[in-house]
Amino acid sequence: MPAFDDDPVIHDVRSRVASLHAQLVRYGLVVWTGGNVSGRVRRGGDPGDDLFVIKPSGVSYDDLTADDLVLCDLDGNVVAGTHGSERAPSSDTAAHAHVYRNMPEVGGVVHTHSTYAVAWAARGEEIPCAITAMADEFGGPIPVGPFAIIGDDSIGRGIVETLRGHRSRAVLMRGHGPFTVGVSAEDAVKAAVMLEDVARTVQIARQGGTVVPLPQEAIDALYDRYQNVYGQQTDARRSAS
Numbered sequence: 001m002p003a004f005d006d007d008p009v010i011h012d013v014r015s016r017v018a019s020l021h022a023q024l025v026r027y028g029l030v031v032w033t034g035g036n037v038s039g040r041v042r043r044g045g046d047p048g049d050d051l052f053v054i055k056p057s058g059v060s061y062d063d064l065t066a067d068d069l070v071l072c073d074l075d076g077n078v079v080a081g082t083h084g085s086e087r088a089p090s091s092d093t094a095a096h097a098h099v100y101r102n103m104p105e106v107g108g109v110v111h112t113h114s115t116y117a118v119a120w121a122a123r124g125e126e127i128p129c130a131i132t133a134m135a136d137e138f139g140g141p142i143p144v145g146p147f148a149i150i151g152d153d154s155i156g157r158g159i160v161e162t163l164r165g166h167r168s169r170a171v172l173m174r175g176h177g178p179f180t181v182g183v184s185a186e187d188a189v190k191a192a193v194m195l196e197d198v199a200r201t202v203q204i205a206r207q208g209g210t211v212v213p214l215p216q217e218a219i220d221a222l223y224d225r226y227q228n229v230y231g232q233q234t235d236a237r238r239s240a241s
């Protein structure tokens with residue numbers, strides 16, 4: 001197996017995760033250096049050899065390149081002597097690592113402070129599945145996870161406890177904001193983008209009157225269609241299922 005900084009698999013994940021940070025800015029999901037994206041590196045050996053790359057803490061999105069990202073093992077330890085290892089990894093690294101250790105199907109994790117999603121998190125209120133776009137993308141309501149202080153794996157434990165066995169790829173961590181997961185970093189970023197869109201729409205709908213959740217059988221049918229028919233057979237979520 002090639003050395004970490006010569007490994008094309010690692011470099012590919014680095015490049016994709018670095019460019020995905022620009023999507024958080026493009027869709028208005030972060031301000032300043034808030035939020036972060038990580039991507040799992042499957043090197044093809046034992047799953048225990050998995051690694052992940054994550055944003056360095058507090059670094060401007062404008063300056064982020066593939067080699068600036070920090071390579072970590074699944075315990076959240078920085079792999080010494082690799083590109084970016086001279087910087088501290090994201091302050092959410094322990095949370096991302098906990099998700100990767102406990103949800104082997106997850107290939108990417110995203111955290112943002114997107115306005116409408118954070119507003120629902122501030123109320124500790126799940127977003128009801130009242131529009132077909134939510135049924136398509138999330139298969140039901142967006143759940144709320146426990147309030148947890150950043151710094152150890154408590155946020156990660158809250159994410160896993162809430163999302164394990166749940167259709168949603170998004171969780172609103174109470175009093176903090178959204179975390180999303182996906183089969184890839186791109187899939188997790190898409191979940192973050194779509195989450196903010198539905199959080200805004202349902203919030204605005206509620207300002208005009210009562211919001212009525214869709215019937216469960218409609219949610220199930222819409223989710224099944226979107227996951228298994230919509231788009232192309234080569235789509236990442238399709239091939240991962």
Ligand SMILES: O=C(CO)[C@@H](O)[C@@H](O)COP(=O)(O)O
Pocket residue numbers: 033034035036055056057058059089090091092111150
């Ligand atoms: O939400 C928080 C802090 O509460 C962090 O995710 C956010 O500030 C981004 O931190 P990092 O730059 O990833 O260390």
